[in-house]
Amino acid sequence: MAEVKAAEKGRQSEHLEKEVSSRGNCTSSSKTVDKDSCKDNSDSTAAKTYMRFYAGAVTQDSGLEGIRFDFNYGARVEVPAGDYRVRFLDREACLTLYDSNASGVLVTSSKKYFVDFRIEVYERDKLIFAHDLDLQGKKVLIKFPVGILGDILAWFPYAEVFRKKHECDLYCAMAEEMIEIIKPGYPEINFVQSEERPDGLYASYYMGIFFPCDDREHQPTDFRVVGLHKNAPCILGLKVDEQCIKLLPRDKVRRIKDPYVCIAAQASSQAKYWNNGRGWLNVVKHLKTLGYRVLCIDRENNYGMGSRFNIIPYGAEDFTGRRPLQERIDLLYHADFFIGLSSGLSWVANGVGIPVVLISGFTLPVNEFETPYRVISYHVCNGCWNDTLVVFDHKDFEWCPRLKGSDRQFECSRYITPEAVNKVIDRLMEDYKLKPQEQAVNKKKTKGEQ
Structure with a gap:
């Protein structure tokens, strides 16, 4: 497959914020959306929300008027009204994932997990902007679900591997009770509350197991096959190997003397x-x-x-x-x-x-x-x-x-x-x-x- 059309040219409306309740039904998002749809709909609530996806406004300035980009909830590029064309490429797979005309819209990739993206923007078939994903020194967010224990402990050590590999300024969003036990073992990572979103994020990734199980927008493979913890390196584009979280005792004094x-x-x-x-x-x-x-x-x-x-x-x-x-x-x-x-x-x-x-x-x-x-x-x-x-x-x-x-x-x-x-x-x-x-x-x- 040389090329995949990731969106219909005329589709321009769907909210970037979505919720997955009780690990259920993550519906697919459109690939071309209104710029105005980036607002936070945080007032809307769902029972037992497992994960809320919120990309926010596009953060990176291209240096060209009206063109902005980032990698928050997929590759995204915003273009003004005009005769433009947008391409998304996977540099590692050597594939064109998206190639379509665009005018006055925000274009976002269907893949939300880690992909070694390249973004290209053409005006009247002339390349005017290109950017290769580069996380080094950039603010990156990995968001974890709420209301669970084992899954987060299973996935978290891969966040540290990701930080070291890309040398990024990593933020991890999770519930306060999880921050309390994980943070002492990972002083190089910034921890924030579940719905807190640092300013100026270059990229963000969402950790979880997503249903239906054939969801290939948020996870590249079936977690039932690779195993619970190894879904994390698949989502983050890492080597699929065994990693173990470090949980440190606060009180090393043995209170119970008997074995x-x-x-x-x-x-x-x-x-x-x-x-x-x-x-x-x-x-x-x-x-x-x-x-x-x-x-x-x-x-x-x-x-x-x-x-x-x-x-x-x-x-x-x-x-x-x-x-x-x-x-x-x-x-x-x-x-x-x-x-x-x-x-x-x-x-x-x-x-x-x-x-x-x-x-x-x-x-x-x-x-x-x-x-x-x-x-x-x-x-x-x-x-x-x-x-x-x-x-x-x-x-x-x-x-x-x-x-x-x-x-x-x-x-x-x-x-x-x-x-x-x-x-x-x-x-x-x-x-x-x-x-x-x-x-x-x-x-x-x-x-x-x-």
């Missing part, structure tokens, strides 16, 4: 839970037999919807509650290891740097960070989240796309046995030479000597 392990049993959807009725009961019992205290650090000690609720594992100590995330980081910092699900606190534990036993059947291991202590059963139905033939329904708490309503519902995690998890725990302890009972004995001896 302990942290667990988290709650999730946002029933498919994410460990649905084996014997599971947590036997694992907690095994850990306590080994000499550990078992601290449950979920936000909720019970959670569910309708007739299905999940309670804190029997025998675990209740460290749940709406505590600051930093308190959980400080607890995890001194834990020997963590046991959790495909949910946010597993990403927190991984960011703290302790070993993680991750239990999940509805996702495949490619979906989460690499850990040698991943537990899944391939003997039954599994991996529906990563199946490109099905689409996750955020409104259905009991989503099980292949087996819902049958006696096999949630068998992906029901058939993960506590014995299998305990075996992985024992291997982890052997790998790290963990001996909690000896630690407890030594502590008692020290007290006796005093």
Whole structure:
């Protein structure tokens, strides 16, 4: 394909601000829009807004009267009324993405993720302006969604890789509670509130997983195939490799002297839970037999919807509650290891740097960070989240796309046995030479000597 026409010549009206609610339905924008459509419609609200796209006014002066450009929410160029022609090129792919006449309009690319753009403007077929994307020293914004934990922790380390690669003046927009735990580990990045927009932005990119899954305006590939965290380097044009966030403890003093392990049993959807009725009961019992205290650090000690609720594992100590995330980081910092699900606190534990036993059947291991202590059963139905033939329904708490309503519902995690998890725990302890009972004995001896 030598050339793609990215827009119809006459289309000139669609707002650049859009909202995606509950990770749903990101509709496509027009490729040619009115200059007046750059106003902020922030008064309009949607329930559970996942991401608000707002490009703002075009920021960069070309040096030619009436022609402005930037790379905020795609490549954009504004031209006055006249006999003009605009081209967008992908320098890396060596392709012309857009080539059309323009007069008194703002032209914007359909691709909103990172593309190594070149913008060209012609007047009466004579090239009068050309600009190659160059982020070095420029103000760049990466905007993260609100209302989620694990996803942001999964994506954020790629923002730092992006900053280093392009040597840009990077701003990251996110919720205040996320800024509080991430900022200490990344002093070179500027952090701003979710809807705050620095002046003079040269470029901006939007981080997320976007539905429908074949949305190729905001993400270049299907996140179900590459994995949750690796959607970030795809969006940012980076090498797709494994990166881990750095979460630093604020209080390095060990408050709990006994050896302990942290667990988290709650999730946002029933498919994410460990649905084996014997599971947590036997694992907690095994850990306590080994000499550990078992601290449950979920936000909720019970959670569910309708007739299905999940309670804190029997025998675990209740460290749940709406505590600051930093308190959980400080607890995890001194834990020997963590046991959790495909949910946010597993990403927190991984960011703290302790070993993680991750239990999940509805996702495949490619979906989460690499850990040698991943537990899944391939003997039954599994991996529906990563199946490109099905689409996750955020409104259905009991989503099980292949087996819902049958006696096999949630068998992906029901058939993960506590014995299998305990075996992985024992291997982890052997790998790290963990001996909690000896630690407890030594502590008692020290007290006796005093």
